[in-house]
Amino acid sequence: MSRPPGPAAVAAEDASRVAARLQEIVEGHRLSPSQRRIARYLLERPHEAVFLTGNDIAEAVGISQPSVTRFAIAVGFTGFPEFRDHLRAALRDGQDAAAEPTGLNPVQAMIDSELRNLEQLRDGLGDTGRLREVAAGLASSRPLPVLGLRVSAPLAHLFGYLAAKAHPDVRVIDAPGSTMEDRLSRAVDAGATWLLAFGLPRYPRELREGLVWARRSGLRVALVTDHAVGPLAEHADAVLAAPVSSRFAFDSQAAPSVLCAALVHTMLEALPTREQASIEEFENSAADRRLFLPG
The missing domain is CATH 3.40.50.10490 (Glucose-6-phosphate isomerase like protein; domain 1)
Incomplete structure (x- = not known):
């Protein structure tokens, strides 16, 4: 698998997509205190999250590497690599979207981002x-x-x-x-x-x-x-x-x-x-x- 672009290439819009993907992943899961620390650390750094290894996160948060693996399993993945691949898919989604010109002016683009937030809320309420x-x-x-x-x-x-x-x-x-x-x-x-x-x-x-x-x-x-x-x-x-x-x-x-x-x-x-x-x-x-x- 080809390596994704380096952190410097992750634009703010891509980071927003990663943050949205992260929020979708953790939504509805009951996490332990250490798992909440991991999630919070990633949500605060969406521009870096797709490049971090389990060891990077463990060292930064002050926990063990197996705790990172347990976090990935707790939110529905077989392990950390699968979790990270799911985040990286948000970058590919962004590339696909960029290939389609929208013709929106800056204010319309801001409103469009809010429409995506509403869609995310709607999808999250599939189970009420x-x-x-x-x-x-x-x-x-x-x-x-x-x-x-x-x-x-x-x-x-x-x-x-x-x-x-x-x-x-x-x-x-x-x-x-x-x-x-x-x-x-x-x-x-x-x-x-x-x-x-x-x-x-x-x-x-x-x-x-x-x-x-x-x-x-x-x-x-x-x-x-x-x-x-x-x-x-x-x-x-x-x-x-x-x-x-x-x-x-x-x-x-x-x-x-x-x-x-x-x-x-x-x-x-x-x-x-x-x-x-x-x-x-x-x-x-x-x-x-x-x-x-x-x-």
Whole structure:
């Protein structure tokens, strides 16, 4: 087999394809702490990942070479060489795509990258078991605290606004520090069993501290983030991942927004019938009060 091009030849777009391939591989697998370290190391270096040997990774992460082999087996391969070949296929996919001129201008190309993120999210939800499991847990938590700080706060508020149409007690928390801990503590005292957290890059240190505090308080944590293996994932009981595009001046969150909507939709289906009926009651009331302009 011919050797792939050297690291200097791996363009940013190729590295993005490798990162997407890596995320697809690790999605849905329960990894040990050392295996999560391997995955995180590779996800942080997609431009190098296709060239590294098992020994390279073991030395960099501070583990044994057999641990790298066990990681490859844990994510569905017979060994590390097969795992690495699967990553290298992403480069060949990129070469095939480059051979087809798109005629897109730079803004269209950025939007096209977001379309690929949505396709990746769609494909990852072929099995909705994990989504339904998390949604059922959120539906049963009374109250339901929802945490999102800094850039993740708007998604937390979007979820909270929509979910509150049926869930009787949704509490959105968007302030760090003592305010965050106080509101989480009051939710626990009131009977909360789950916390839904949104953690998108860049990841606030206070958010990690909030997840740690929540689990110590007995809450189960569902995390919506951009990587199944990342700096926040190890502090969650369930992770729902949607890729974020970094090709814009600021990260675009189209896929996480769609995942947020899908989670609300699935959670509402898990609520008791009497609470689902409150959505129709709101619509009838809104019509009577003429809250919205006619469409």
